[in-house]
Amino acid sequence: MSMSSAESSQNDILAIAQSWLGEGRDVALATVIETWGSAPRPVGSHLVIDSGGAFMGSVSGGCVEGAVVTEAVDVIGSGKSKVLEFGVADETAWQVGLSCGGRIRVYVEKVS
Amino acid sequence: MEATLLKALNEERAARRAALVITDLASGAQRLVREAGIDEETDAGHLRQILLSGKSRTEATDNGERFIEVHLPAAKFVIIGAVHISQALAPMAMATGFDVTVIDPRTAFATPERFAGINLIADWPEDVLPGVGLDRWCAFAAVTHDPKIDDAALAAALKAECFYVGALGSRKTHAKRLERLSALGIGADMQARIHAPIGLDIGAQSPSEIAVAVLAEAIAALRGRESKREARG
Numbered sequence: 001m002s003m004s005s006a007e008s009s010q011n012d013i014l015a016i017a018q019s020w021l022g023e024g025r026d027v028a029l030a031t032v033i034e035t036w037g038s039a040p041r042p043v044g045s046h047l048v049i050d051s052g053g054a055f056m057g058s059v060s061g062g063c064v065e066g067a068v069v070t071e072a073v074d075v076i077g078s079g080k081s082k083v084l085e086f087g088v089a090d091e092t093a094w095q096v097g098l099s100c101g102g103r104i105r106v107y108v109e110k111v112s
Numbered sequence: 113m114e115a116t117l118l119k120a121l122n123e124e125r126a127a128r129r130a131a132l133v134i135t136d137l138a139s140g141a142q143r144l145v146r147e148a149g150i151d152e153e154t155d156a157g158h159l160r161q162i163l164l165s166g167k168s169r170t171e172a173t174d175n176g177e178r179f180i181e182v183h184l185p186a187a188k189f190v191i192i193g194a195v196h197i198s199q200a201l202a203p204m205a206m207a208t209g210f211d212v213t214v215i216d217p218r219t220a221f222a223t224p225e226r227f228a229g230i231n232l233i234a235d236w237p238e239d240v241l242p243g244v245g246l247d248r249w250c251a252f253a254a255v256t257h258d259p260k261i262d263d264a265a266l267a268a269a270l271k272a273e274c275f276y277v278g279a280l281g282s283r284k285t286h287a288k289r290l291e292r293l294s295a296l297g298i299g300a301d302m303q304a305r306i307h308a309p310i311g312l313d314i315g316a317q318s319p320s321e322i323a324v325a326v327l328a329e330a331i332a333a334l335r336g337r338e339s340k341r342e343a344r345g
Contacts, residue, residue, distance in 0.1 A: 018122050021115050029113055033137070033179045034170045044168035044181055081140040105170070107179060109140060111113045 010109055013046035013057040026051040027111045028072035032059050032104055033083070039102035051076045059106050060086070072108050081109035113142055120144055121183065128185035128247055130163055137177040144299075164336035173202070185249040186211055187334055188273075192237050192265045194221035197280070200323035201253070202230045210251065213244050217261060237265035239327065246272035251330040253310065255280040260270035263292055270302040276333040278310040278326055 013029075020027045030047040031038070040061035047057040047065060049072035049079045059068055071084055087103030117133070121144055124131040130147040145153060153159050162169065164313075165284045168181045189205040191198045194216035205212045206229075216222040222234035233240050246252065252269035254262035257280060269277045281289060285345070286308040293303055312332070313324030 014118065014122055014125070018115075018118050021118070031166075031179070031181065043170075083137055107135065107137060109113050109135075111118055112115060 013048050015049040016056050017046075018098050020048065020050055020110060026076045028076045028107045028108055029083050030059055030068050030072055030084075030106050033107045034105040035102060036087070036104075037102035039104045041104075047072075049073065049076075060104060064104070064106075068106055068108065075108045075110050078112050079112070081107065117142060117144055125183055128142070128245075128249055130249075131183045132159060132163060133181040133183070134177045135181070136175070137179055144235075145294065147222070161336075166335070169203060179193060185247075187275075188244075188247075188250040189330065190215065190241075190244060190246065190250060190252050190269070192216070192252075192254040192262055193258075193280075194218070194223075194232065194234075195255055196319040197227055197255050197322050197326070200320040201255075201326055202227060203253075204323055204327050205330075206230070208331065215240060215244070215265070216256065232292065238268070241268050246274055248273045248275055250274045251268075251276040251334065253280070253326055253330070254276040255310070257281060257285075259289070259292060263289070263296065267293060267296045267298050270298055270305060275309065276330040277305055278307040279309045280330065281308060283309065286307065 017027055017029055028049045030049065032041055032045040033045050041059055045057070045059050047055055047059045047068055049055045049069050051073060053069050053073060055065065055069050058065060069084065069085065075082060084106045085103070086106070088111055121131060121133060123166050124146060132145040133142060134145060135142045145159065147163060150156050150159055152161065162180055162183055165183055170177055170179045187210050189210035189212045191201060191212065191214045194214050198214050202212050202214050211345065212225055213233060215235065215237050217234065217236045219234050222232055246269055250272065252274040254266050256262050262279065266277065266279055279286065279289065290303050307329055307344045311322055312329045314325050316322045316325040
């Protein structure tokens with residue numbers, strides 16, 4: 001697949017998702033669908049996750065990826081997509097949250 | 113997301129065609145809207161506006177929330193002429209997210225020293241443009257002042273429907289250029305798409321200021337806001 005330099009190789013999460021599927025891996029895709037405040041990654045940012053917890057890409061500056069990966073493994077199991085929300089303003093802030101003070105919503109779906 | 117949709121989306125992206133993926137967040141229902149098919153949508157105007165903005169977004173509808181993901185090809189900026197203006201324009205265009213290529217057959221101008229970190233091709237535009245690949249997601253500026261270098265490239269940019277086509281030169285110079293383009297088979301409709309004199313009218317004087325004016329004009333074209341160009345001498 002020929003891509004422009006800005007989207008090439010390890011940054012092209014959608015191409016990676018397709019290639020992981022081609023390898024027979026179970027795959028989920030997480031997408032930032034909304035942000036408030038100083039969110040580290042813009043709307044449309046992707047994280048691709050497999051059932052073993054391997055992932056590529058980012059939906060934040062590393063703050064919430066761990067939690068998203070855990071949820072994504074569940075989504076791969078259930079096949080049911082879900083919307084996650086992270087921010088300092090909610091109770092999850094004590095476990096995982098965005099130190100930057102922003103808030104994000106992340107859509108997690110199985111690719112199959 | 114269905115694997116078939118992902119594959120179709122990646123095909124559009126690889127072919128440098130714009131597309132939207134619309135997801136119903138409650139049900140997970142999803143579809144791909146190719147730019148070529150956008151007019152068949154009931155809210156075509158709204159979707160086209162979102163497409164041109166380049167910004168994915170979640171929005172409320174009567175049927176619940178939906179996420180519209182915008183996939184635009186990375187915009188290129190092809191600059192003909194490794195001149196002083198280009199030395200400012202190329203890095204500024206890169207900073208604003210363009211994939212930049214500078215082309216000039218004059219090896220005295222096209223030196224790596226003058227264009228550090230820039231994709232620079234010291235060759236005739238007509239020989240190398242097919243490889244560079246002009247298309248609708250490409251901005252184009254011809255700034256050599258030399259018809260031998262600029263004209264054929266300008267004709268190629270117009271035929272490829274580059275979203276922005278600018279050419280340096282006064283109104284007088286441009287009038288002569290249009291006569292030559294007519295001889296090359298470029299009709300009045302295409303000629304009217306050339307931004308000349310080049311750049312927004314901000315009173316630019318130095319090469320760097322002209323570069324700002326050109327880049328701003330190209331961004332306005334990219335975002336679907338053709339600027340009002342007032343008469344200038």
